[in-house]
Amino acid sequence: xxxxxxxxxxxxxxxxxxxxxxxxxxxxxxxxxxxxxxxxxxxxxxxxxxxxxxxxxxxxxxxxxxxxxxxxxxxxxxxxxxxxxxxxxxxxxxxxxxxxxxxxxxxxxxxxxxx
Amino acid sequence: xxxxxxxxxxxxxxxxxxxxxxxxxxxxxxxxxxxxxxxxxxxxxxxxxxxxxxxxxxxxxxxxxxxxxxxxxxxxxxxxxxxxxxxxxxxxxxxxxxxxxxxxxxxxxxxxxxx
Numbered sequence: 756x757x758x759x760x761x762x763x764x765x766x767x768x769x770x771x772x773x774x775x776x777x778x779x780x781x782x783x784x785x786x787x788x789x790x791x792x793x794x795x796x797x798x799x800x801x802x803x804x805x806x807x808x809x810x811x812x813x814x815x816x817x818x819x820x821x822x823x824x825x826x827x828x829x830x831x832x833x834x835x836x837x838x839x840x841x842x843x844x845x846x847x848x849x850x851x852x853x854x855x856x857x858x859x860x861x862x863x864x865x866x867x868x869x870x
Numbered sequence: 871x872x873x874x875x876x877x878x879x880x881x882x883x884x885x886x887x888x889x890x891x892x893x894x895x896x897x898x899x900x901x902x903x904x905x906x907x908x909x910x911x912x913x914x915x916x917x918x919x920x921x922x923x924x925x926x927x928x929x930x931x932x933x934x935x936x937x938x939x940x941x942x943x944x945x946x947x948x949x950x951x952x953x954x955x956x957x958x959x960x961x962x963x964x965x966x967x968x969x970x971x972x973x974x975x976x977x978x979x980x981x982x983x984x985x
Contacts, residue, residue, distance in 0.1 A: 788973070798914070798958065798975040811970045845913055858904065859960075859973060861913040 757782065759862035761846050767868045773834040776865045780827050780848030786810075787829040788859065789821060792843040801844075804829055833867075841869045874961050876976035884984050889946040891979050893959030896940070900971075902962035903935055905944045908978065909955045918944060949983040956980045 760779040768774050780787050789801040800813035804823035821831040827848075833840055843866050847859035873896045883889045891905075902921055906914035920926045920933040920942070932945040942961070946953055959976040 790975075797977040800972045800974065803970075803972065811972050813972065858916050858919055859906075859914075861915065864913050 759846055759848050759860055761844075761862035761865050763865060764863065765866050765868075767870060768836050769870050770836055770838060772836050773832060774836060774867060775830055775832045776844055776846075776867075778829045778831075778846030778848075778862060780829070780846075781860055784848035784850055784860070785827055786849045786851060787823055787827065788847045788849070789829070789831050790845045790847065791815075792845055792864070793841075798845070801831065836869045838869050841867060843867075874959055874963070874974050874976040876957075876959050876979050878977055878979060880980040880982055882982045882984055883949050885949060885951060887949050887983075889949045889953065889981055889983070891944040891946075891957050891959075891981070893942045893944075893961075893976055894940055895942070895959075895961040895963065895974075897961065897963040898937075898940060900937075900940075900961045900963050903933070903942045904960040904973070905931075905933060905942075906958040906960055906975075907955045908958060914958055946981075949981075951983045951985050954982045 762777045786805045788803040791799045802821050803811040807823045818834045823829045843864045845861050845864045847861045849859050876893045905918040907917045908914040918931055918933040920935045923935050923937055926933045930947045934943045956978040958978045960973050962971045963974045
């Protein structure tokens, strides 16, 4: 059974640009969550999607957005990139909506560097 | 913002010893608790989940939960050098928006098992 797949794995952008990251969850998983990981802040929750609906959102500015498609694949977008957006972006899928409990399976992440 | 707190370490134990990792959380209503292991340069992987007060054992790992004290711990018996990693405590907590629960991670404890 294939795991969570994230693309691209590495990318370099400059300030002011935008970026789109993609995540394909484990087959049958309908919940997709996104996290930002940095050495200083650790793992920070960005948002969760379940059945194409954003069910939860973390404390991030509106420059961070996402969506989920009917096949459960998800994308997140960051617009007007800032240096502080440099981080590892992790996607995780689960069988259940997080609000009802469940266990996350993480992808390998997309490492974004903003110059 | 609700919080999950862990001793950041680093924690060093000799091979064969018991490693004890601790976590406290602030949301008294939390019902789901998890331990994730993250090797350097890799994404987090789930190693234990616990939902009820008491102990839960899985091989060399034992998770302990005390909801009254808002305390979760992970014991690793017969520690091996391959257990050297960062261990993340995660708790299902009320989100920033207050509308749903989200999995909130502690900052992690770095464990080194010395041969």
